[in-house]
Amino acid sequence: MRLLFIGDVVGRAGRRMLRDHLESLIEQHGIELTVVNGENAAGGWGLTPETADELFAAGADVITLGNHWADRKEILPYLERNPRVLRPLNWPGEPPGQGAVVAEGRSGCRVAVLCLMGRVFADSLLDDPFVAADRALTGLAGQAAAILVDVHGDATSEKQALAWYLDGRVSAVVGTHTHTPTADERVLPGGTAAITDVGMTGPRDSIIGFEPDGVIRRLRTQLHVRLEVARGPRVLCGVIVDVDRDTGKARAIERIRVEDPG
Amino acid sequence: MRLLFIGDVVGRAGRRMLRDHLESLIEQHGIELTVVNGENAAGGWGLTPETADELFAAGADVITLGNHWADRKEILPYLERNPRVLRPLNWPGEPPGQGAVVAEGRSGCRVAVLCLMGRVFADSLLDDPFVAADRALTGLAGQAAAILVDVHGDATSEKQALAWYLDGRVSAVVGTHTHTPTADERVLPGGTAAITDVGMTGPRDSIIGFEPDGVIRRLRTQLHVRLEVARGPRVLCGVIVDVDRDTGKARAIERIRVEDPG
Amino acid sequence: MRLLFIGDVVGRAGRRMLRDHLESLIEQHGIELTVVNGENAAGGWGLTPETADELFAAGADVITLGNHWADRKEILPYLERNPRVLRPLNWPGEPPGQGAVVAEGRSGCRVAVLCLMGRVFADSLLDDPFVAADRALTGLAGQAAAILVDVHGDATSEKQALAWYLDGRVSAVVGTHTHTPTADERVLPGGTAAITDVGMTGPRDSIIGFEPDGVIRRLRTQLHVRLEVARGPRVLCGVIVDVDRDTGKARAIERIRVEDPG
Amino acid sequence: MRLLFIGDVVGRAGRRMLRDHLESLIEQHGIELTVVNGENAAGGWGLTPETADELFAAGADVITLGNHWADRKEILPYLERNPRVLRPLNWPGEPPGQGAVVAEGRSGCRVAVLCLMGRVFADSLLDDPFVAADRALTGLAGQAAAILVDVHGDATSEKQALAWYLDGRVSAVVGTHTHTPTADERVLPGGTAAITDVGMTGPRDSIIGFEPDGVIRRLRTQLHVRLEVARGPRVLCGVIVDVDRDTGKARAIERIRVEDPG
Ligand SMILES: [Fe+2]
Ligand SMILES: [Fe+2]
Ligand SMILES: [Fe+2]
């Protein structure tokens, strides 16, 4: 079975890429289940109920989030009643919503999705992602034919460590958060597909989705500079993981990149 | 003219990849100048005079470093007398050595190389890389037909910001330090080639070059666990930047990846 | 001559303590010049022109700031025209305003005041405070009978290092930012008075000035919780430094603490 | 009953202060139980079995540690067999030893001691101290007449938050790690004595225990500079907490400071 994972959707530009391309990607590649990281879908920061609905309408089956999961307060009740939107599993303090779900794919396959956050360089104090993953996997035992883990974080070492740690126990560990695709996709020895970051979906000529000028000024002045989602050409970044339906192991992982002139 | 840049060489495995493949890459692609990041060349941490000599013997014209530049004390006098080994330009406190050099390529072209470090998430307190780059470029005005900048850092936003900031003023801004190649190579509108990270050169089946078990244990226990450079298959990661000899602008940037069974 | 330095004034509670007690402290101790850290004077975050005027009206001669210096945009033009309000000297990017001033005391003594920030653990990327201090002191040579330095920062090691570094060259190095007074006031061997932090001026029964419940919830949930300046009893924290008018060296440093029932 | 807590003992100078003064402090103040933070007792970094024995011989009943708890590998088996030496309770990864103990005082009173670490600015990734404290207190219910908590950390806000969070449930929350005594000792409304940091025991004319020159050079050069424990006059810093034997609530907290010419 094929799982499609799309990296951090940034603002309207990102949502439009999903609307314009997701269904055809799903058809073309015979995708069983589509997971989209939506933590920047609402204007660059967070997710609102409306933007979540838009991502689902575009073809997402599950939405994962990251450090920006609670930027929009209106998403909190939505998370409580919609188990297909995941906040980070290892967020501390018993937050609303959940960090893992078992969803049913197009042909009825059950696929578990986990939303984990790395702690190295994170701007929040988080619970241990290794411990959180172990606990969630114990709870999910026997419930899904495939397991996909989104690891949202900065440090390549930690994201790769989680992939190796989970190797053989999950179908795929895909990184998000840096908004920059890495060229290190591979299937690890135990059968887990891994990539350090799948990259983002949104404005192409940008710094992680935003107008370069604002980001540069913020760095140079260390003052609060309002960042604008960039204009112009758009890009969609993701991966397709081919999973053996019987063993839950990955057979292959392939990067996807779609560009639009804007 | 073509410039070859090779990412962080890790330990003996990385040095061997250079010895086995660098000359043929240089021949095959008609490379004018070769720059190698050597900050992990000596057993994974730092550079010694011997390993520096080995990198030069393998074909490097200039060696750049990063946060590990001073891990081996014996390199300090070597830096003083060898201007082709660069420590970070924006390291504070007037350290020995230099952070920029103008080197002559195979056909006599003069190429300036800068070694910059990003500050976001860095484990050291560094001087402003934007200011340091401006100053160095002023000093280099008219001295080189091409300028290549190694930006060694963690944060994708900061590395991309430096590339956009320098766009039109240098030939290429290539990232290092995460040991993970990114798939975002491009030529920016002003004619500067950019990639967020070129990746590393060393053991392939590893976490940023090291045995996965040790890295996982270090993260899980938060104790000092000695990391070992991994064994097995090796990989070389780099980029080739094609620069217009007359304008100093980049025409193209291409990722290079060579694998060896180990 | 005696210099009075008052630590971070927090909100209305802090401003009220100044209004109610500053003049009598100045009279009682025969103060030559009064410096107040005002970075939290406006509702807990930043300084507005109105709150600055209030601090001056209460008896402040110079106002220093810290990491919150630019929280209120309306202060930026005020900084340009009022050289007695200091933003951090080592803030990067050539910000508006200045970080040092020579002010005249009640009896006509000229006193230089510097506003420095520590970099360790700082949430902003700052220029080197050691270098910035050296430069400023060179520029101030011969212009003042006493020099007082506010070092705004988290790490005790760095703040003490700046005090020892400047020992013999300035009259006093007084720490701010942690909102917690330290009991380590002393005159260093070279004649510089030093204290790691003078503490804050504002609500006493609080966590660094704020209602405990909000701070605890923010830490436990890692979510954005709006912090309220606490109510109830108030405290004023500061130090008096006795400086030899002829040598500029400190003779003594004494902690000041005033409480009000609230 | 009176509990004596002594802050971070640094090197031989610190151990000597205990040897020379601890017994007389215990006698003079009628101390029931003495707790000493020993994380820097062995040459400035960590604790060895020999230095632990020395602290016990000098009068310590319980030794707490902090971020340097595992600097000396030889302490690990010692921790396993000596429950009166505590490593941080909220250290991740199920480390050897324990983070809480119930010890018997001179007159037979049972006193629980907890060793917690703050996470803000910590150089290690730690488990949640609020959650760890809750769990430990549940386990200790009814076992001790007084409970003393050492909170080892950098951020004043977090240490004060833990004190307010535990107010009414423990006898005292005393901070360590900054090696700088704070002047904010008090009894919180619920009956918990609190101080943000008790300061250190070791060389007085130093930067957090070390020769100023080395610390300054390390900060200015950002290079590895070996720090030496300072020479000269010595200081002992601590607090005495007076606890009601029936309620376990604190009646008073008083700072202790002893100086020796060195
Ligand atoms: Fe994102
Ligand atoms: Fe993110
Ligand atoms: Fe490296």
Ligand SMILES: [Fe+2]
């Ligand atoms: Fe590096």
Ligand SMILES: [Fe+2]
């Ligand atoms: Fe403040």
Ligand SMILES: [Fe+2]
């Ligand atoms: Fe501050």
Ligand SMILES: [Fe+2]
């Ligand atoms: Fe310590």
Ligand SMILES: [Fe+2]
């Ligand atoms: Fe410590």
